[in-house]
Amino acid sequence: MIGLLIALTSQAFPHSYDVRFYGIYLTIDPAPDTIFGVGEIRGFASGGLDSVDFHLGAALTIDSVRLNGSVAGFSRRGDTVWVHGTVPEDFALHVFYHGHPSAGLYFNYWGFFSACLSPNGVKDAHQWYPCYDHNGDKADSARFAYTVPKGYDVAANGILDSVVDMGDWKTYYWSTRHPIANYLVAVSGSNYYLKFTDSWRGMPLWYYPFTYDTADMRNDVQQVPDMLDYFSSLFGDYPFIDEKFGYAESNLWGGGFALEHQTMVAMGTYWVTGNGLNILTYAHELSHQWWGDWVTCQDWPHVWLNEGFASYCEALYAEHIGGVPKRDSVMEKFKNLYFSEDSHDRFPIYNPPMNFMWGYTVYKKGAWVLHMLRWVMGDESFFSAFKAYRNAHGGGTATIPDFQAAAEGVYGSSLEWFFKEWIYEAGYPEFNYNWFFRDDGGGYQLVLYLSQVQQNAPVFTMPLEIMIAGQTDTLWDTVWVNERGERFVWKVPFAPATVAIDPHNWVLKKVRYTAVAEGLGEEGFLCLKILTNPVRGRLSASYSLPEDGELSLMVYDVAGRVALNVFSGQANAGTHEISIPVDRLGPGVYILRLRSRWGSLSRKFTIY
Structure with a gap:
């Protein structure tokens, strides 16, 4: 089965240990656009390793590495680093490094902003901190310390444990006790932030707009508590309810992007308008906390589990606030955007080309696939499948076959036919x-x-x-x-x-x-008629096509053997009468069969 094959191959990424914890302890200096500090990786290794590997961008200088507290030798090729020495089962690496990141953490006039999913790549976390940069291995927890110039406020993942004032500098201590994927680690810092707060069910909601956008963001996030209520009713409670949720404004790449960092979404300036027109973008990024953050696609061929799901959550929230007509309006826009991309680049949702990873096939067609699955399964089973999928894979990673299995478990029947044609094959009917x-x-x-x-x-x-x-x-x-x-x-x-x-x-x-062509007859569309029956010498018949296209006409005997090849090639639309010589065929019953891209038709006739 295609699902099983893909599940096995996607889980077979090379990895010699399990990451348990990340620590990022950095001084971030926006003046020279540099960082320096320590990255900590704690993991579990089995099998008596004599080295352990991790990733760190080649633009960053490694000053030293310690393995379980002792200075260790290391070698480096590109963005991969190998630390040499006897590796105990429970090990700790401390990587001392500095430099200017080439990606992943960006500096500009407004501050500094992480974005580990860039327009040019999907593995940018290691460009600013040491990690094993693969979705398939989440850290169980993480701790962060960001030291920045006084006047900067810093937004990051999880809980703000404390802020320590050190004169001209401040250190913000953040931590998360939940599993987290590398690309979801976030830090944004600016001396133009004007933070404001709210709450939902006792959980903090923290928002970090630029000063000039404060009023607009206040308007934009008014519906966030309602979004949290609605998505919690569909998918189960917000996964990080013991920590927080928030948005931090960012103007990377013109401010036109948004990124679902765990508990602290990066929201591009373009989307902060105050007029409510981008409410579904806010809903999209919030829904990622379930689909992408709590359950993370194991590897990028399965990115539909993140982006197709969040895109359909836009339609679901539109249905929630505006009924079926608003949902259908969103889905119509999605369809047209997908058709525009598919007209020049057609490929399956599974394992999309890198330059279309964030394109309309994954997002918009991906949303339609879920909409159709909802139609096939019915609402009760469809939403139960989401909860089953979350219960099975929450806090971890998953593949498309994992979601298929959850859906089939609720549906009570195989959905292989559905996933095969809509996920693993391209196009639409x-x-x-x-x-x-x-x-x-x-x-x-x-x-x-x-x-x-x-x-x-x-x-x-x-x-x-x-x-x-x-x-x-x-x-x-x-x-x-x-x-x-x-x-x-x-x-x-x-x-x-x-x-x-x-x-x-x-x-x-x-x-x-397709209108009935003149003279086509009442059956219209695709038609095959025997005009003389029984027959001797020549068979008179007619056929009708809705438009120009390839067809074949064959005569078979009752045993299914080809008795006569009448015609094979291009034919014009409309009705055509033909005379077929059958004088070389013996008496008996025969079948005239028409095959075309519109279907096949068969008619019996008798030669006497």
């Missing part, structure tokens, strides 16, 4: 459809032809809601599609006036009604 009805006495027979015409994408299996409306009556039904071309029939007590495919927009798709 494009439907052409046509319909007609006839009065059959005592009611009406409605025939719907539905065809998947997408290229460079699989044939999708999905439930589709169908609405059949008359002048006063409406019939609703759900059909499952799983073939290129399909025919569905209903008997209804009224004359149909309208047929709608997925009118509530649960499925990511394009839909086009």
Whole structure:
């Protein structure tokens, strides 16, 4: 199974020890844009190691390293450092270093700001502090001490334990007792911060806007307590309720980014407006505290577990504050953004190309995948799956197969078909459809032809809601599609006036009604007819196509053997009559079969 294979390969990253604790004790000097101090790594190693490795940016100078308190030798290649010596099971590394970080921690006029997920890479934590830079190994806890010039305020992860005034400098001591991934370690410092606070269920809410944006951020965060209530009702209580939550303003890269640092989100200046227009961005980053921070994707091929989930939380919160119409408006925007990217770069959600890691396929199509899963499972099972997933992997890391397993456990049936086509394959369904009805006495027979015409994408299996409306009556039904071309029939007590495919927009798709061409006949869309039966010498038949395309016409005997290859190639839209010489075939029953990208049709005829 594809899910099992990916689960095994993604867990097999090379690692000789388990990180238990990170300590970052730094003096950060914005004047020369430098840092100096100590990084601490505590871990558990088994197997009698004679060296231990970690990562630190090559731009930073290592002054010395201590292994369990003793000076140790080390070697270095690029961003990887090996410390040599006998490594006990429980070990502690202290790395003394200094320099100007090339990434991960940035300086500008407004202060300094960490961002370990940069536009150019996803492993920037080690560019400013020593760590084993892989999502698959979270530290169980961490402690931080940031010494900065007096006048600076510092926002970071977890709890502010104390602030020590040392004349011209101050040290801010922060700590977290929860597991934390490397890229979620945060520090922001500025002498332009004007902090204000609030609370939710007794938990502190701390906000760090720049002075000129204080009023705007106050307006923007008014709904944060409601967001915490809402997401807690869906996914279980806020995971870090014994610490805090907050936003720290940042103007990195023009202020257009936001980053879900654990308990202290970095919010770009662009999003701090005070007019409420960016409320869903605030909701997106807050929801990451569940999906990305508490449960972290084990490695970046599984980034959908972070970003697709948080993107759908935007739609969920829109539904919460504005009902289904607001949710559907958000999903429509997501769809159009994804279609714009997919039109020039098509790839699966799983393991996206690096330059599209933060793109619309992962985020916007990713949100749609969850929306469709909700449609397949139903609300109760869908949200129960999230809680099951959290209960199984909270505080740790997970892969897409882990979430699939949680969903299947609640659903009670395999969802391999769903994840295979929507996560591990690319594209989306494009439907052409046509319909007609006839009065059959005592009611009406409605025939719907539905065809998947997408290229460079699989044939999708999905439930589709169908609405059949008359002048006063409406019939609703759900059909499952799983073939290129399909025919569905209903008997209804009224004359149909309208047929709608997925009118509530649960499925990511394009839909086009294909009008019946002149002379196409009542069956329309895709048609194959035998005009003379039984036959001798030549068979008269007709076929109809909705648009130009490839087709093949073959005659088979009743044993399924090809008796005659009639035609294979490009054909024009419309209705075509053909005369097929069958004089070389013996008497008996035969099948004329048409194959096309809109589906296949077969018709029997007899030669006498």
